[in-house]
Amino acid sequence: MSGRDMIGIAKTGSGKTLAFLLPMFRHIADQPELESDDGPIAIIMTPTRELAMQIGKECRKFSKSLNLRCVCVYGGTGISEQIAELKRGAEIIVCTPGRMIDMLAANSGKVTNLRRCTYIVLDEADRMFDMGFEPQVMKIVDNVRPDRLTVMFSATFPRQMEALARRVLTKPIEVTVGGRSVVCADVEQFIIVLEDTQKFLKLLEILGLYQERGSCLVFVHKQEHADELMKNLLKHGYPCMSLHGGIDQYDRDSTMEDFKAGNIKLLIATSVCSRGLDVKDLVLVVNYDCPNHYEDYVHRCGRTGRAGNHGYAYTFVSHDQGRHAGDLIKALELSKTPVPEELKVLWQKFKDEMEADGKKISSYSGFHGKGFKFDETEAELANDRKKLQKAALGLQDSDDEDAGLDIEQKIERMFASRKRVCDVNQSLTSLPSASNINNVQSQSNLEKLELAKKAASQINILKNTTAEPLDVNQQAAAAILKGGVAVTHVSSKTIAEQMAEKINAKLGYRPMTEEEKEAELGILPANQVAEPTKRYEEELEINDFPQTARWKVTSREALSQISEFSDAGITVRGIYIPPNKDPKEGERKLYLGIEATSEIAVQKAKAEITRLIKEELVRLQNSYQPISKNRYKVL
């Protein structure tokens, strides 16, 4: 309420939605009214479409009487109605980040814009900052005025995620109500260790106990399992539906509506339903497949025991899932629930097995490798590569939240970056490996200037004859995101100057300033001449990223855009070496060389390269649709 940025952490079902809606209404009431063509004053971002719908519904309960308009913008459904609604104007947009970006770019920015946006909510903030959403969230947040109010809410907030989140907050206050990342005390937890073959019968037994008392939600790990289990339950006389990312959005919406209205009492879902969903009278959660990380367990269990009601959460762990036992023990201990002996035994067994393999177990989940063939760093690197390649091939479940944690760090590690700083003048003779400068080493500065000018003018001619729409489009998109008008005009002279600057950077040549020229002509005293500048270089290995990610950062357009944006020269060097092959003598794996006259320029270029690779990895993973949508239609 006081206008500070904040991180709010409170247990599931405690009413966090209202905690950000009420101050938001007050904030909007203090702003001047929207004029035609104004975008929203408040944006609420959520990780799932169902959650966006739910928050939109909650918001409208209040906004109607306050004469405010709230529009839900989320993917998977027709874009035209959402565009029409936005064009009529809305003070509040509840959205999933991907579709919001589509809207901002739609119709050259005439649909909506961020000019008036001063209040941003990131609900389920920790989820919003993992691999799936961070690039999109940052794209939006970075284009909202810096003096905005930003608030983040979640029931869980791992420390490593918090550091990332704080990048978009200004001196935030952190409000924690009750525990941080703890299962709500109103949820009674049961862990059952059993064989896979016993799971279905156990589920029938549990449903027999609870089905009469209210709605039940069963979580499975994969989309196929959800459909399979639904069929089996239908066969056994339990009317139910399934809900997951592979189902058409219209069917997802209607299933969710039916489940919330109590028309369907039993829902089989993947973790797409684990966060934020609020279903009245949901009395039972069954983790038919054990969640594969701690936060997911907390959120899944939190679908029951909401708003002061009592709920029950059962979790099945099979004997070969000892690796998850640590997280479950942690969850039980933190919520002061006795840990079953069988679970302790399972965990101990897993730890013993790992230790026998030479792997050290940390207190709960995860282990630190002590491989036989690799040293620790190599093992980690190999593992990261495997994961990224898996992601690129779409081999992970699309609802697997674990997939992208700390992806930037992994990319950074794969870059195996090498840095160098050198004096410009020295560098001309001491850095023969630095790309195109070999043939100009012995030339004088004046000759180099002439060379740069000629090359720039040739490129300029080429630019004018083969226009590059991408450059212009990108500028337009940036302008639209900022709420401006998409006008881009770059004169030939400017292009020539920019190209000359870039070539100068590559050559390691710094043109003389007016003062220096005058000094050389004897007009200024020599002691007023500026000190020689330094050149900063960094090499980033890109050989082992998936092919499309490599293409993305080596294309001519991408390189010229990054150069333009960062003021650094970038060259593609080395050759591509396939996996499991070593470079021959004198060869180097494919890498990018960045050179600039300031460290900031190098960092800007590197950040952009990282962003492009990350975006591509996310795209590859999200575009994986293994199963035909039609299979999931429930008639």
Ligand SMILES: Nc1ncnc2c1ncn2[C@@H]1O[C@H](COP(=O)(O)OP(=O)(O)OP(=O)(O)O)[C@@H](O)[C@H]1O
């Ligand atoms: N002051 C209140 N008194 C009674 N019920 C409330 C109050 N505030 C919120 N609720 C109800 O509590 C339920 C849970 O609220 P909400 O969905 O905001 O929880 P949450 O903290 O966001 O949970 P999650 O972490 O799962 O997203 C909703 O049904 C809401 O209507």
